Amino acid sequence: MKKLFSLILFIGFISTAHAQFGARAGLNSSNFSDTNFSNKQGFHLGAYYRIQLGVIDIEPGLQYSKKGYKGTEDISGIEVNERLNYIDVPVLVRFNLLEAVNIFGGPQASVLASRKYELGSTTSSSTDVIRGYDIGAVLGVGINLPLGFNVQASYDLGLTSLNYLNTDVKNRVFKVSLGIDILK
Incomplete structure (x- = not known):
């Protein structure tokens, strides 16, 4: 009964909150932890749904992200x-420090969609050499701009070993994004 009451209270709280749907795209700079490789440049694009609760916003999202x-x-x-190539599902909690500035963080689950490995003229697309998922954390700062635009810089910190060719490495990704609130 207590769980049912909590669920009803939560649904009522969410239904009175302001929410907005948006799209986001940007650039990635990625690498593996504990390696001597260079960063790989890529991009990410996706959508988010921000539930505004005052000082705190909850923002689940869905993104396609190129890493490596x-x-x-x-x-x-x-x-x-x-x-x-990953499908990322972040669930961010934003703390609105000022009207235009927020800091955020939260968990992120990622699923490996595809892989392309090139060693000289040899290529491989087998995903057998790497774990098919990643669990990580996202930390960053965002700025709200006029007309519903926003910019943010974030760091994706892989927390699980990718077991890449039986080596303990983790994804590390720096992202810079431009977003726009589409529906309010």
């Missing part, structure tokens, strides 16, 4: 280019 790394293989000296 590039560099030179130690043994052969041949160029390596690893492209990993």
